[in-house]
Amino acid sequence: MSSDTTPRRDGSNSAAPPARSIGEVAEEAGVPVTAVRFYADHGVLAATRDGGNRRRFDDSASCRIRVAKLAQRVGLTVREIGDLFGTLPPDPDPEDWRAVAETLVSDAEQRVADLRRCLDQLESGGKLCEAVDRL
Amino acid sequence: MSSDTTPRRDGSNSAAPPARSIGEVAEEAGVPVTAVRFYADHGVLAATRDGGNRRRFDDSASCRIRVAKLAQRVGLTVREIGDLFGTLPPDPDPEDWRAVAETLVSDAEQRVADLRRCLDQLESGGKLCEAVDRL
DNA sequence: CTAGGACCTCGACATTTGTAGAGGTCAAGG
DNA sequence: CCTTGACCTCTACAAATGTCGAGGTCCTAG
Incomplete structure (x- = not known):
């Protein structure tokens, strides 16, 4: 247990790549x-x-999944998350x-601000939201 | 019994019946x-x-739709929005x-904070997200 | 009376986000 | 060798979020 987590920063980390199986990532x-x-x-x-022919993932895989889940709950689609994560290098x-x-x-936060702005007009507009977008 | 029973098409001001048609709301x-x-x-x-047998909506209908759209972009499902709006009175x-x-x-904001917290661990944890095991 | 427009219901279809199963492959162990 | 477990591919299905079209009703205009 608690085997050392290989510090792979510079130097020569040419050891076996941290290739996780799909089962490990899922777990x-x-x-x-x-x-x-x-x-x-x-x-993603x-x-x-x-x-x-089996998929091999780097160590970031499970992080990506966790972040993706939270990102979805904040309004992103899987497509958008994939595009964004596509800019990440391996590891x-x-x-x-x-x-x-x-x-x-x-x-x-931009989207939350949009929502809030709209809501503010509803709260403070003496009547209803006639002014939200038109006029 | 006075002439106010006549459905008006041009949204007369003053105390008109707050009954918008589906077409008006959509517009x-x-x-x-x-x-x-x-x-x-x-x-919603x-x-x-x-x-x-035609649907009649109160003046809040188009506001609800606008808010609902923004709420979806912030991670809420239609079901959740419906539940929340269900607490609103008519008009x-x-x-x-x-x-x-x-x-x-x-x-x-809670969800954004969750995301940020997770992300912060990724950024600052010298290693990877082994510690993110919450949520 | 007839035509048109706006609505209605219901069912089909499309997309997104997954889940589940059938049938095939591969490597390790008894 | 044969079985087993983990994977693979592909297809099907499912729920959520809408969109569209067919066929029917109703009201108002001409």
């Missing part, structure tokens, strides 16, 4: 294997194939995640 | 008539029926909208 992310397949097929996860480091995080969060 | 909200029907059938809009006044707005916005 880690707490979703069914079918869901992992679905995400991989839709650009990048997968390579091993000698036996992204914290710096790579930062750009993604910024986009994700500020887009979400 | 106001900028969505197809079919969408209005869909929302009405799913609790409250509709009564007139003598000819809600700004005060009624305020409670809805509060729920809507704070729920949305």
